[in-house]
Every structure is written in structure tokens, then in C-alpha cells.
Amino acid sequence: MADKIRTRVTLSGGILDLKMLIFHPMESGLRKDAVTKKLIPRHFIDRLEIKLNEKLVMETHLSRSVSRNPFLHFRLKNTNSGDIIKISWTDNMGDSGKTEAKVP
Amino acid sequence: MNQYSKRFFLKNIVVLLCTIGLSLKSFAAKWNKEAFNADNLSQSFELLGVVNAQQTDQIELKVPQIAENGTIVPIEIFSSIPKTQNIYILVDKNPSPLTASFYFSAKTLPFLSTRIKMRESSKLIVVVKTQEHKFFSTQREVKVTIGGCGEEE
Structure with a gap:
């Protein structure tokens, strides 16, 4: 799942706009399978961390009420061109994913 | 330092190190189930x-x-x-x-x-x-x- 994050990073006036789209079903546990009519078990990203040059700068706890393929947009202060952003997530079933981006 | 207090001391060191380790890893509380x-x-x-x-x-x-x-x-x-x-x-x-x-x-x-x-x-x-x-x-x-x-x- 490591490649299933798309990021867009833009820097303007020292403020970094960090946008990401993570491909994940975010099952609420309330939806029924169209064929079997059985409930699809809960499956959602619960934690997401953002590191700036190896330092943790943002922590996010999500739930099953976040839309499928979560989109998240954050803003970081005092960032410089060449800084490394690392994004990593884990879900309630033990899956995980990560990516990194360089500040342009 | 007797045996007991030495052990107590060591135990505290371990607890302290673990706490520092954990706090470096994350600053949020655990996922609040x-x-x-x-x-x-x-x-x-x-x-x-x-x-x-x-x-x-x-x-x-x-x-x-x-x-x-x-x-x-x-x-x-x-x-x-x-x-x-x-x-x-x-x-x-x-x-x-x-x-x-x-x-x-x-x-x-x-x-x-x-x-x-x-x-x-x-x-x-x-x-x-x-x-x-x-x-x-x-x-x-x-x-x-x-x-x-x-x-x-």
C-alpha cells in the first residue's frame, strides 16, 4: 500500500501547503456488500503522522466517518525549500502506508 | 545502597527511559477508542x-x-x-x-x-x-x- 498516497506540496511565503489523497476504503462497518448482503467490516485509517525533517509536527486521529480515499490538507510554518516531509498512516486492521515529499 | 533500593533505582531509570522514548515517538494521546x-x-x-x-x-x-x-x-x-x-x-x-x-x-x-x-x-x-x-x-x-x-x- 506504500504507493497509495498522492501528495501535493507548495511553498509560498514560508507557509507550506501540504495536500494528500490516500487511497483507502474507509469502511464504516454499516455498509452491506452488494452481492452477499452481508455487512462489510469496519476498515479505516485511525492514525496519520507528519514529520518534517524527521521531527514529528502533526498527528491526526481519524475514524470511520472520514470519507473514502481521505483527502487532507494541512499548513506548515517556517519550512524551507529542500525540507523533507514524511507522511505515514496505520489502520484498524494493521495495514499501513507511507510516503515522502521534498519541499520544492 | 542496599539491594532493595538499588533495584528500585534501576526500575525507575527503566521507567524514565521508556517514558522519554514514548514521548519522542508521539505527542498525541493514544487513539481514543x-x-x-x-x-x-x-x-x-x-x-x-x-x-x-x-x-x-x-x-x-x-x-x-x-x-x-x-x-x-x-x-x-x-x-x-x-x-x-x-x-x-x-x-x-x-x-x-x-x-x-x-x-x-x-x-x-x-x-x-x-x-x-x-x-x-x-x-x-x-x-x-x-x-x-x-x-x-x-x-x-x-x-x-x-x-x-x-x-x-
Whole structure:
């Protein structure tokens, strides 16, 4: 799942706009399978961390009420061109994913 | 130093090192399972420790008045409250109201934008917790045309 994050990073006036789209079903546990009519078990990203040059700068706890393929947009202060952003997530079933981006 | 106090001392060192290790790894509390699974708003607030939340216009909340599709409701939040540490999003009529919590550091602006699910028309509440453990909130009524929980998409 490591490649299933798309990021867009833009820097303007020292403020970094960090946008990401993570491909994940975010099952609420309330939806029924169209064929079997059985409930699809809960499956959602619960934690997401953002590191700036190896330092943790943002922590996010999500739930099953976040839309499928979560989109998240954050803003970081005092960032410089060449800084490394690392994004990593884990879900309630033990899956995980990560990516990194360089500040342009 | 006798045998007992030596052991006690060593044990404390281990505990201390573990604490330091843990605090370096994460600054947020663990995923609050009880609060995320609470099925009503007052219980969610209680489990998050929200007390005396003061209504404020210092939280800028952008959310559609009418959301046609409850599976994708865009939401944007910016807090101009000094020392904003956490932002919580809650949807009153969702099966579990607490939707997400965000922990900001000195390096992040208290801003976020995301997309959430809403089962039906409901009150949407945003709570800010400051570093001094003070709570502020703002709310908005959102009309949902097609619900976003159990439906086949």
C-alpha cells in the first residue's frame, strides 16, 4: 500500500501547503456488500503522522466517518525549500502506508 | 545502597527511559477508542474531557449549508484562538459523533481541510482545545440530501 498516497506540496511565503489523497476504503462497518448482503467490516485509517525533517509536527486521529480515499490538507510554518516531509498512516486492521515529499 | 533500593533505582531509570522514548515517538494521546466509539454527543464530549466549551467566532468553519452527498462533505477549519493545540470534529447525528481529532505543534498552523461522512442532516460541531486545556467551540447546521453511512455507493 506504500504507493497509495498522492501528495501535493507548495511553498509560498514560508507557509507550506501540504495536500494528500490516500487511497483507502474507509469502511464504516454499516455498509452491506452488494452481492452477499452481508455487512462489510469496519476498515479505516485511525492514525496519520507528519514529520518534517524527521521531527514529528502533526498527528491526526481519524475514524470511520472520514470519507473514502481521505483527502487532507494541512499548513506548515517556517519550512524551507529542500525540507523533507514524511507522511505515514496505520489502520484498524494493521495495514499501513507511507510516503515522502521534498519541499520544492 | 542496599539491594532493595538499588533495584528500585534501576526500575525507575527503566521507567524514565521508556517514558522519554514514548514521548519522542508521539505527542498525541493514544487513539481514543472509547471517545471514537461513543454513540452520543454528550458521551463523546465527556470522554474527550471537554468541559465548559465557550462559543466563539474565532474558529472559522467552512462547510456547505446543503451537502448533496453525505459520503463526501468538504470541511475546512481555521482557528485563530491563541495556543490552539487540538481540533475535534463531531457530527451530532452520526452513529459515532467524533469524526476526527487533530494535534498541532509549533510547526503547524491550526488549519485543516478534509472530507467527512454524514448520515443525515445534523449539527456539526468543531471544538478547539488550547495548550492551557481551555475549550472553545462553534457549530453549524448541515442539510444532507443523500445520507452517507450505510448506503450502497
